[in-house]
Amino acid sequence: MPSNTIKKILARREAALVILLVVLLIPITIRSPQFISARNISTILNDMAILAIVAIGEFFVILSNGIDLSVGSVVAFTGMACGLINEANQAFGAVPLLFVGMGIGLVMGLFNGVLVAYGKIPPIITTLGTVSIYRGLTFLLSGNQWVTAHELAPSYIAFPRVTFLGISLLLWIAFIVIAIFYYFSRFTRTGREIYAIGGNPTAAKFVGVNESRIRVVVFVISGTLSGLAGALWTARYASAVNEMATGFEMQAVAACVLGGVNFAGGAGAITGVVLGTLFLGVVTNALPVVYLSVFWQTFVQGLIILVALTLNTLSDRRKHTKLLAQRRAS
């Protein structure tokens, strides 16, 4: 019974997002028919691929009733590290760099996770601290310098754009990440334990879930995926800048909240997060179409988060009253 209801709720959220996307697309397309051209769609998808990867990491942290504000800084640090390595040794290509990125991200995530799980520091404080620490380390690492396009190996820059079966490698990587973590969140023991810890930590502990381990795992996932995103970021934007991905955590959180992930933990799904990312991508891409300057992007993002939060709460409340009424009737 409960699994059925959960399924229904999730289906509703995702259906709502799809409907909302279509509703949004109609006026935009009327205004500018090129918007749904194959080229523009592939641009949006490619733009969103990196965000999707980071948002999935953020998803697991929020699912466990935490938050990771440091993802933007992890992206910056790993992106800078990959840029510098590639600059120093051009033979060090894209594929090994992806693994280097993931490795560095893993360590950074582990640091967050250990502080949260064993230092018992609330996630918000831990990551508020590491936002600055990791960003500061990025500046230290680069010596306040940039890595520009001509200092990077052409093969590294070209890597995300290489197409395979008509789809760019960047998108393929995002698909693989989505598939792996879809499976992980639904069909593995650890994945289900994250839901359990987020939903009711006390109950989860009583049935034998190791809370500390789960808290470390979610931050490690978030860090590793942010590291992967960092390596891809430098390649895609053909430069490593100290300020890159500032405020990226905001977009990742927005994608999660839009996708129906509950901020109190324990509820949400990867499919929702992916759709949330897509929705954000369409909105961001549509801003110039409706003659709104890019400067309003931050505002629109904040507004979207707030509206999504309000909707989540209201629908929760309606469900509760319904449940209460049912209980009273029986």
Added chain:
Amino acid sequence: MREKRELMAKTRLIDESSLKERLITIFTMWEVLLSIIFVFIIIFFSTRTRYFLNWFNLMNATFQFSEKAIMALPMIFIIMCGDIDISIASIIALCAYAVGNAAAGGASIPTLILIALAVGTLAGFFNGFMVTFLEMPAIAVTLATQSIYRGIAIGMLGDQARTTFPKTYGFFGQEFIKGTTIPFEFVLYLVLMVIFGFILHKTTYGRRLYAIGNNAEVARFSGINVKRIRIINFTITGFISGLTAILLTSRVLSVRSNIATGWDMEIITLVVLGGVSITGGKGTVWGVFLGSLLVGYLKFGMGLMKISGTLMTIVIGSLLIIAVLLPRLLDLYKANRKLRKQHEMR
């Protein structure tokens, strides 16, 4: 009866501890620890550079941290109730934009002050209203409003700056009290500190904050209107953000959309370092005062030693984490000692 007497004797034994015990109790008090660290910082920098221990320099340095220290005061209330507000830097940016725009349009100083305070209060009230209405963690709501408030400033200003201000507007953030070398900002901070200290430690409102922080549910059942108090906290914070926006714009006389970026983290660091428990219910204004001075002069000293801003950010970020980690360890240590002693009693 006899049992009772024995029990009393035992408790007295625990209470009347030896000199060593008492010293340990005093030195593990957070405020005392902070004072000791503060003295160490002063001594350290004084031996490193001769420009540090100089009345004029010490007073001049307060320009760099008074605004953040002022923001830390209302933040105590918010964190005391177990909430958090990471939108304050954005409220400051929004107020600064409103002030800068009005000033460019030729508004007088009283109007500017009114605008800043009104915008800040409204923004703070909106935060409080949404947090209590949505019954969402404050972090989620203020994360959204952080983007909204700064987003308005970015959207309206773009890459432009507002740099025209009335002639005497610079007073609030740049001038000294007449005839002295004490900055107006710092005096204002001290006055506000006394006011906030009075509210927190001497009024029922303050006691209620502690009650909510320790157990919001129990506080609610004992007749405290928890929601209203939380909304008031956020509104006060908005009001003070408006005030800070005046001081900041008056000091730098220029408004860009990225004004006050990164202040959230630093202000929360001041509060937490000052001994306010991040889960609420514990802390003093006095401790936060010490924490603010400590961070302020630490940064001043590092600046004198030509340590880069990047490294300072790393230091402040680490301080935030250490400031939360250390009291935990101290509490653990104290609890262990108490347990061991009770064990010995038996």
